[in-house]
Every structure is written in structure tokens, then in C-alpha cells.
Amino acid sequence: MANDGGNGKRPGQGTGLTSSHFRKIAKNGVGDPDNAYVHGMEFFEGRLYCGMTRNSFKLLKLFPPIDPPALDPWPVDVPDKVQDLDMQGQIWRWTPGEDSWEMAYRSPMIPGKQGEPAPRDLGYRGMKVFQGASDSKPNLYVSTMSTVLRGCAAHVLRSEDGLNFEPASEPGIGNDRISTFRELVSFDGYLYAPPAGEGIQFNSNRTGVLMRSKDPKPGNWEVAGDLGFGDPNNNGIFMMTQANGQLYAGTFNHFEGYQIWTTPPCGDGPLQWRKVIDRGAHRGPLSEIAMGMCEFNGALYVGSSIQNGGYDRTNLVGPGAGEIIRIWPDDSWDLLVGMPRDTPDGMKYPLSGLGPGFDNIFAGYTWRMCEHDGWLYVTTFDWSVFLQYAHRPSPTSRRLLNGIGFDQLTEVGGGFEMWRTKDGVNWMPVTLNGMDNPYNYGGRTMVSTPEGLALGSANPFGGPSPAKFASRWEYHQNPDGGTEVFIGNAEKEAYELPAPKAAETEVESKAQDKGCDIAITGATGYIGKHLLPRLLDRGYRVRVLVMPGTETDLVRRDEVEVVTGGLEDTDALAALVKDARVVLHMAARLAGTCSVPDLRRTNVQGTHDLLRACDGSETLERVVFSSSVAVYQNQFNEKEWPIHESHALRVDGGHDLADYGMSKIAGENLVRHYAKRGSYEHAILRFALVYGIGDPLFDPIVRDRAPNPSFGKGQQGEQHRQFVYVDDAVEAILRTCFEAGAKDGTFNVAGPDTVTYATVGRLTRIAIGNATHDDHTPDQTRIWGRYMRQYEIGNAKAHLGFTPSVNVFEGVRRLVEAAQKDGALPDPGHASRTMPVPPALAPSEPTVSPRHAVHEAIETASQEPDKLFSAT
DSSP states (O other): OOOOTTTTOOOOOOOOOGGEEEEEEETTTTTTTTTEEEEEEEEEEEEEEEEEEEEEEHHHHHOSSSSSBBSSSSSSSSSSSSSGOOOOEEEEEEEEEEEEEEEEEEOOOETTTTTSSSSSSEEEEEEEEEEOOSSSSSSSEEEEEEEETTTTOOOOOSSSSSOOOSEEEGGGGOTTTTEEOOEEETEEEEEEOOOEEEBSSSSSSSSSOOOOOOOOTTTEEOOSSSSSOOOOOOOOOEEEEEEEEEEEEEEEETTTOOOEEEOOOOTSSSSOOEEOOOOHHHGGGGGGGGEEEEETTTTEEHHHHHHHHOOOOTTTTTOOOOOEEEEEETOOOEEEHHHHHHEEEEEEETTOBHHHHHTTTTOEEEEEEEEEEEEEEEEEOGGGGGGTSSSSSOOOHHHHHHOOHHHHHHHHHOOEEEESSSSSSSEEEEEESSTTOOOOEEEEEEEETTTEEEEEEEEOSSEEEEEEEEEEEEEEEEOOOOOOOEEEOTOOOOOOOOOHHHOOOOOHHHHHHOEEEEEEESSTTHHHHHHHHHHHHOOOOOOEEETTTTTGEEEEEGGSSSEEOTTTTTHHHHHTTTTEEEEEEOOOTTTSOOOOHHHHIIIHHHHHHHHHHHHSSSSSEEEEEEEGGGBTTTTTGGGGSBBBBOBOOOOOSHHHHHHHHHHHHHHHHHHHHHHHHOOOOEEEEEEEEEOOOTTHHHHIIIIIIITTTTTTOOTTGGOOOEEEEEHHHHHHHHHHHHHHGGGGGEEEESSSSOOHHHHHHHHHHHTTTTTTTTSSOTTTHHHHHOOOOSOOOOOHHHHHHHHHHHHHHHHHHHHHHHHHHHTTTOOTTTTOOOOOOOOOOOOOOOOOOOOOOOOOOHHHHHGGGGGGGOOO
């Protein structure tokens, strides 16, 4: 369980975090790019403590393993000898109210074994708030990483005030070969310190036994178990935690896969260890290490890994991605994320339908797990950023690079991933690209705090890194290098609107009384209903145009000024835009809902009349026009993806989508023309399909069609489409209305990922307990498809600061949960036991080949949503 550091955890609202809820509170190693990892992290007496390990990738170059990674150039500039590096580990602390950082502690230098001073601590790998028998109050205990070749063995440190740290053990707790203790765990009144490394190895330990202490202050430690639990194949204990009133320990075993051992509370007597999971949950060495462990909803969750980033060259294990299993108090277990296989406990399928690494071949670690506000969060390690330097990538990696290119691969999926779940079965990504930094290759540590979910990254790219110039590489300072720290809080708005402009003179004040901040057409549409509350909550004066008889469709009608009329009503248009500062034009007719002449009359002539009404305005600053990706030629041809704003536009109509796109092209041209003539700014938003709870098309598909096992089957169901969730669409509009970077720009607005209708069906059926055998078998094409993008949104990111945060896993799940709440879809209650999956032959570990180009034809069975490209 998450520790509150003795300060009392803020009651959670149970709102799952998206990437937009996270705020970066430190970058570039808290100002020192040599700080590569936040290893230990804990909230103690109102402050967040972060134990830093320094220059990790430089050390790898200076002290290479038997088979070092084939990287050229090396990802960081490395001096000739280790003495030229500042390797003194640091502990930093963040004070929330002041939003400030200070270095709380720095490792001392000690006389070195080689005649030169050496740092005692290279880093601080674990932290735990614990009160021993001799402690007057809870203290902060810290486990260290040390080099036994230059300095001394590792320690456990203790601090009463977070500034003064003293050893609470002798070096190595009596074993001078111990280079690091990993996680510190409290259980049944004892503090446990598992030795995780020896010599220059920081993951493997064959000589150290598990130690525990009821009173660490004077250094009273005792043995808590046999070496490797009596199995010589275990390379030590890698991770420990408590769950369901028991203590659990996971091992590192490259011969057969990790083991999980448990013991009940035994007081001061000997512990009663017994093995509950063997052979990497029967996956074998590809689940080499039990690296992530966390109690959640009455079960123990365990994530697997392969050391050295997913490819243990020393022991010839891998490459492979991590899995997740769930262990119940009665020792039964479920496979949640991974590969189906036959086991002594029967056939096991991943209940989520997701393969190893959440369908990411680069996710070598399932690194950390943490419960926060009723959700379980999991982070990974992703090594794809190294592909730019790799000289012997795997065949699959090479195909991905050749097919989509390094830049797109890292922009979309470079950097660690974070996923969350509230039932262990339905998972949603929080970030797929290291919080928009591919050099954040690991989500190294998390802790639940009263301020939100704290997250520290592994980013060893501080200092000069290689940059490609023509045919050569040169080392330049990496602006994104060094560890980063984030705080995730669901109360944080994705975009905080600026305050309305205040009148500076009496004349302006009188003008404001008669005018409005923003005039809107299409306010009764789907997006408008989500947009209006955001503007009104911030205090903006809003005027809207509504068709006669639709006034009751307005949300918060009494708070807006209403003008009744249509786009053909010139008097109504004049009244709408009078003294307005921003005009937002969203009203449009959709192809297929009217004749082509009516379509043009509304979308083209109506836009023309609105812009004419703006002529001569002395207050108008910007017109924002809602367009569509339907303007693009060959938008369904994967060979032309991702489509940028400069992509070729349609040249003729002939069917519903094309006719609609042509009307939007005409509207865009009118906006540009009148804005230039009227000396006001303009901005054009080209929306992909906007969906969300209660939308007129996608929501009914999830409720009515996706539960059918046949939904999404066939070639059309496998075609990728990039939609945008309504919350993200609203954020894009708000940014375009108020951000300076929107001036005279054209922007694609689409979600962060693509989806197939087959995936929509799979996610829906798993969520409602109606999954088929195929739904629980990982979709190996996602290894390729997860990097596909139909529309490039980099322009909106660069100029508007817009980054969509609601991915299709999250979006579909919101629709499903709303339908379950309404009683329209069943809710199986996945948080308890899950129902069995029909047996079948287990597939082998995944391979991948590039997807074939999709057909351009739009067929009714799976392409109906492509008709709805309007923002309203």
C-alpha cells in the first residue's frame, strides 16, 4: 500500500490520471544533468525526497559487461577515467507549498581502496518511513548503492530531520561484497533490507542473505531467510512488499524465471517462507526478474523484467518484454498482461488481451507499481531511443525503423510508458512517450503523496549527447537530458484559461457592458455543450446563435446571451458578432443529412455571410473556424500517413465525405480572405472525428454493436483511424481562441493514437465480461499499429501547446463505464475474481511484420463513423 509518510493521505476522488494531470516539477536532474535516476522516493514530514544516482550510462561505458551493447556513438560523452566523474550520490527534497527544491544530502568522500578518495554512496536506491524501537518518531531510512571496488559496501542510512543522515548498519550489514540494497520494506514491526548486488553487479547477488531489524538505529540486524531461499539458481531477492497481511519476496533467476515467496507474520520467531510462484509464472527465463510488486484490491500484482533493459546478454536471456500477474491470498493467480500459455494451474490467457510490454516489444521492464486514489499505476522501461545508435537491432526493430522511421517511432512511443487500471483487467495508458520526452526511458519510481502521484524518471542522457549532422555525429548539450520529476493531480486542468480582459478605461468599461468576449455558432452541438461550461466557469461573457426552437438545448442558458436565427439571417449574424472579441464558428451541416445544395448553402454561404457581418468591427481580434480532416485528398491511404496541414486538399466531390470536405475547403478560404481584408487574426482547426459519452455516432457503436463478437471482424475492421476525444477537442478550441501562437494558423486536431474497430470491439467485450477466445489472445499487429498516425498534430503541439491526453483505451472505457452506469451494458465486477477463458493452444512469443496498406473504399460495416468529421 502507498505510504503517506505519517502526514495523512488526501482522500482521493478516484479520478484516474491522464498525462495532462501531471506537472513537471523538476527537469535536467534538478539542475544537475548528471543526476540520471530518481531511485528512492518517499514523502516524509511534508516534503518529497528523491534519491539520485549519477552518471549511470557513463559508468556502463567505463565498466562494460561481458557483452556490452553495440552502440556507436555512445549515447553520452564519457571521460577517460571514472575519477573525472562526480559520482557522489545526492538526496534532493521538494517542498510543495513553496514549490522549491534543495539538496538535502550529498554522499561523503571516504578513503578509497586504490589510494584515492572515493564516494561512499553512488546513489540511494530505496527509501522507507519507519519507526524502530529506539526511534522517538518515524524516521526516513535510505538504502544506498556503493562501489566495493573503490570505496566500501552499501549501507542503510537513517535520518530524523531529512537533512542529517547517519549509517544504521555496518557496511554491507556484515557482508563486504554487497554493492546495493534495493527496496526497504516494513512488515510486522521489522525493517527488511534485501541485498540486490555485489561487486560491480547491481542486480545480481549470490552471497547476500535477506536481513531485517526491529531497531536499526543501533545497527541491530538479523538474518531473515536462507540464501536464495535455498535455491542456488536464485541470484538473490530483487523485490519485496507486503500484501494481504503477508510478506512477499520476488527473486532474480535467469535459469528458470523468477520465484515468488511469502511468509505470514511470525513475530520474533523464524519466518515461514513458502514458494507460491515458480519459473516466472511458467513463462521461464523471459520472466527473469520479479521487478514490480504492489498490493491492490486484495491481491498482489507482480511485474516481470529481464535485466539490462530487456536483453540479458550476460546470461543469454531475451530480448523480451515484461508481463504482469496477480496473486490472490489463496495462492491462485491470473495472467493479466503477457503471452497465453499452458501451466500446471491450467491454461492462462492475459485477461486484458494485452501482450508482453503492453504490446510494446521495447518495454524490457515492468518497472514500478503504485496505488493512488483507487487506481494501480504501472511504469515501464523503453529502450527504443537507443535505436538511433544501435548497430545490430533485432529484425523486428529494423522493420519498424524502415517502415515508420526513427523520428516518428520515438515521438509516438519513445520513452517509458505508464498504464493504470482499477480492476486489473481493463488498462489505460497515461503516457506512451515518457511524458513527451523520449530520453525519459524509464518510469523509475512512484509514490502516492498528499499532493498527488509523484513520479521520477530514469534519464541518463544528461550533458553532451550525440547529434546527427549530415554524415557525422557531434556531441552537444542535450536539453532533455537528466532525470525529471512529476506530480500528478486530478484537480489540475489540462488547460487553464486566461482571465477575461479587464477594462482599463471608462470607455472600454461601457463597451464591455454592451459587448461580449466570444461569439459562438454551433453552441447547441455536441462540442458546444462541453465547451460552454469551461468558458462560463472562467467568467467569460458569451453570446451564442441558436436556431429557433433549440434554445432549450443550450447548457446553462441563463448565463449566456442568446441570439435566435440561422446562418442565413443577416440581422441575427450582425447581432451575434457586435462588439465581440473572438468569433468561434462551429455550425455546419453534415454530408448525408441534406442535399448538396443545402450543404453548400449552410457551410459555404453561411460562413460567407457570417464573415461579412464581421466587416468593420473595431473589437474583433480573431475568428476561429471549425474545419475537418475531410478536406484532405487520399486521407485513408496509409502510404500517405501521417497527413500534415500542407497535405494536398480535395479537388472534387462526388460522395458524402468528399462533398462535405469541399464545403470546408471553401469555408477555410473565405476565412483567410476576410481576415486579411479585415485586419483581424484567424485560426483554422481541422478536426478528426470527435467522440465521447453521448456523441451521436461512436457512443451508439460501443453500446449497441461492439458487444457483438462479430463486430470488427474482417479487413475493414482492421483499418486504423485517428479520432479525438471531446475533452481534447474542447481544449484545442480554447487554446486556439486565446493563445498567441494560434495567429493565422491551420491545425490538425486529432487524438494521441489510432484505433481499429476490431480494437473497439475487443476493449468493449473484455470490459463487459463478454470476451471471446480471440479477445484474450494478444493482437500481434499492435506491435506495428501502435506507432501509426493518420494525422500529424505537431503543429498544434508547437504553436498551441496542445497535446491530446485521452487515448482510445481511455476513451472507449469512459463510454463503456457510462453505459454500464445506465444499465445499457453489463458490469462483471472485474475487481474480484475473473471468469475463466476457454482453453486453446498457446501462441508462441510474438513476431511482427509490417501491415499491408488498407483499401481506400469506405464500407458501411466499419466506416460509418468516417461520415462524421464535423466538430458539431
